[in-house]
Amino acid sequence: MTPRCLLLLIFALLMPFQSAMAQAALDPAAQPASVAAPPAEDLRKLVDLLQRPDIQAWLQSQTASRQVETQGSAEFANAREIIVGRLNAARAFVHDMATVIPTLPAELDRARVALMTEMRDQGSFAAVLPLIFFLTLGFGLEWLYWRATSGFRKRMIARHLDTVDDRLRAAGSRILYGLGVLLAFAVGSIGAFLLFAWPSLLEHTVLAYLLVFLAVRLTLVAGRIVLAPGAERFRLMPMATRTARFWFFWSAVLVGSFAFGHFTFQLLPTLGVGREANYIVALASGLILFGLAIVALWRCPTFDGLDLVNRRHRVGTVLGTLYIIANWLVALAGVAATFYIGVVLLVLPIAISCVNLSVHHIMRPPGTIAADEGAPSLTGAALERGLRALLLIGGAYLIASQLGLDFGALAARDTMVTRFIRGLLNAFVVVLLADFTWRMASAWIDRKLMLTEGDADESRRSARLRTLLPIFRNMLFVVLFAMAMLMALSSLGVEIGPLIAGAGVVGLAVGFGAQTLVKDIISGMFFLLDDAFRVGEYIESGSIKGTVESFSLRSIKIRHHRGALHTIPFGSLDKITNYSRDWAIDKIMVSVTYDTDLDVVKNTIKEVGKELLTDEEIAPFIMETLKMQGVEQFGDFAIQIRMKIMTKPGEQAVIRRRAYALIKKAFDTKGIKFAVPTVSVAGGGDASNAVAQKALDLIKPPPQTEQAAQGA
Known part of the structure; x- marks a missing residue:
């Protein structure tokens, strides 16, 4: 399930709870009212009555019957009644808002009068002077910062962006510079704000719209870093300049509209505006915001x-428009939290997509315009998964704050629904952290595996890594999955202690019932600890020999040189003979005639050994070249000469074939004859022919006839 679908599912699950919270918050009848205390004499009589056993028994019976009746009525409540109740509540809320609209101008004028009265009491000049100093100091510090960093900007502009490291350093430098600009203005303005004693209402007003201004400036700084509308070479997202300029402008407009409406909604109650009138102002600002969002959605250009976008993706544009309208209509029905939750669920997938595109664009190989499918980058995985996890966790906590959920200890007033939602959000965070850890470890392992696929020497040195890392990855996945599941269940309120105890008992039973499986796993662990074989090595076990292709926790796969694939459990492996470690010595035997000069043979074989070392194809695999060890034995018709050559494992067959060819050529040049069995026959006639035939039969027996084969 994608993060966007998961967020929409959470939104759908929280809708009824949001509606109930909002209606309860806006219902005056739900607010506690103060009641006068009864006389002390009446309270004393009541206490005396409650102490009587018959009264207590009667109260308990009445309470039990009332609980049964309440439970029965709740069980028989159908969905239609619930829907009708919600619609009636929404209709009543809209009616109440409509009755307040005529009084809205008077409410806003009262807020203006209160603010102006406070400023007149303070003195107009005394109230405006701190504001002027406030702005002057903020922009002054920003200008000083801009002058002080002129050299840094020149070096940053002249920086090369050819490699991934260069692009990462450039992005980091631009982020630090942008944050420095924002921090300079913030320090100056907030410092000036703290220096003066502001009137109460003016202080709240200035602080609210200072935060609006900082939000817009932060958006512009982020836009210059990510979109870079005036510097395409520094752009983090792969898009055209027209698209970058469009979203640079509209992102500031949308963020500014949202921040203005949000902080105005929080400011108006301080100025004396009523709750219903304040909510109407919030609806109006939300309508303006969603109207701007729809305009931006239908006018935005494609990435190229x-x-x-509305021409290429008409269905998606229409669905996005309907989502925006539906979100505002739900807020119009009185569910204030839905407005903010809808904004979070709308912005969050867009932010995640922007992060993924930016990371892939930064991590692209030098000289290319898009990322490749090569070795995964640990830095790229950390940036992509880490930023995505931070965005999702931040979105989850924003949703929780709108629902009024406390992630600390459970309070006595918490309902079952509240606890379930809190546990669901905590489980969501646990899953995200587990996913981040797994992606980081998996990217590191995949990169190590891909980097080991080099030449023969590198592959041989890294064979142990290629053998152990896949098993380590599988074990890590199982451990992370089990830990994440247990922590998620614990967050949802499930007691994991009995589960762990039950898993231990089940594991013990499985261990007794699957002794062969346990034997295979333990044997495999000891084989790996002993480093008996690695992937790519040629081994022999019993009657099976071949190249190790892969193995799991239980078995090993061996490919025979003729193509057969053997899958052998570790517990069934006999002694292991490894033909691919360190070096291999190959023995070569040739037979020469008895009249051969052995010194000439020795010198000739030495020349062949030198010639093998000059062959560029096989010379790197020769550790000790061909040399003559001496006479092995005197045969019936030849002298057997024994030679030896030391090669790297797996290369001896190729080198042996090349050595045979050079030996044949060198012996022919030196006049050295190879000995072959011969028969000399004296005499003539039938006797000589019979002797010759007998000699041939001794050398090569005749094939059996069909009758002889059947008799055998």
Whole structure:
């Protein structure tokens, strides 16, 4: 399930709870009212009555019957009644808002009068002077910062962006510079704000719209870093300049509209505006915000800047428009939290997509315009998964704050629904952290495995890594999955102690019932600890020999040199003979005639050994070249000469074939004859022919006839 679908599912699950919270918050009848205390004499009589056993028994019976009746009525409540109740509540809320609209101008004018009265009491000049100093100091510090960092900007502009490291350093430098600009203005303005004693209402007003201004400035700084509308070479997202300029402008407009409406909604109660009137102002600001969002959605260009999005993706544009309208209509029905939750669920997938595109664009190989499918980058995985996890966790906590959920200790007033939602959000965070850890470890393992696929020497040195890392990855996945599941269940309120105890008992029973499986796993662990074989090595076990292709926790796969694939459990492996370690010595035997000069043979074989070392194809695999060890034995018709050569494992067959060819050529040049069995026959006639035939039969027996084969 994608993060966007998961967020929409959470939104759908929280809708009824949001509605109930909002209606309860806006219902005056739900607010506690103060009641006068009864006389002391009446309270004393009541206490005396409650102490009587018959009264207590009667109260308990009445309470039990009332609980049964309440439970029965709740069980028989159908969905239609619930829906009708919600619609009636929404209709009543809209009616109440409509009755307040005529009084809205008077409410806002009262807030203005209160603010102006406070400023007149303070003195107009005394109230405006701190504001002027406030702005002057903020922009002054920003200008000083801009002058002080002129050299840094020149070096940053002249920086090369050819490699991934260069692009990462450039992005980091631009982020630090942008944050420095924002921090300079913030320090100056907030410092000036703290220096003066502001009137109460003016202080709240200035602080609210200072935060609006900082939100817009932060958006512009982020836009210059990510979109870079005036510097395409520094752009983090792969898009055309037209598209970058469009979203640079509209992102500031949308963020500014949202921040203005949000902080105004929080400021108006301080100025004396009623709750219903304040909510109407919030609806109006939300309507303006969603109207701007719809305009931006229908006017935005595609990434290549050649067309509009609504022309290429008409269905997606229409669905996005309907989502925005539906979100505002739900807020109109009185569910205030839904407005903010809808904004979070709308912005969060867009932010995640922007992060993924930016990371892939930064991590692209040098000289390319897109990321490849090569070795995964640990830095790229950390940036992508880490930023995505931070965005999702931040979105989850924003949703929780709108629902009024406390992630600390459970309070006595918490309902079952509240605890379930809190546990669901905590489990969501646990899953995200587990996913981040797994992606980081998996990227590191995959990169190590891909980097080991080099030449023969590198592959041989890294064979142990290629053998152990896949098993380590599988074990890590199982451990992370089990830990994440247990922590998620614990967050949801499930007691994991009995589960762990039950898993131990089940594991013990499985261990007794699957002794062969346990034997295979333990044997495999000891084989790996002993480093008996690695992937790519040629081994022999019993009657099976071949190249190790892969193995799991239980078995090993061996490919025979003729193509057969053997899958052998570790517990069934006999002694292991490894033909691929360190070096291999190959023995070569040749037979020469008895009249051969052995000194000439020795010198000739030495020349062949030198010639093998000059062969560029096989010379790197020769550790000790060909040399003559001496006479092995005197045969019936030849002298057997024994030679030896030391090669790297797996290369001896190729080198042996090349050595045979050079020996044949060198012996022919030196006049050295190879000995072959011969028969000399004296005499003539039939006797000589019979002797010759007998000699041939001794050398090569005749094939059996069909009758002889059947008799055998």
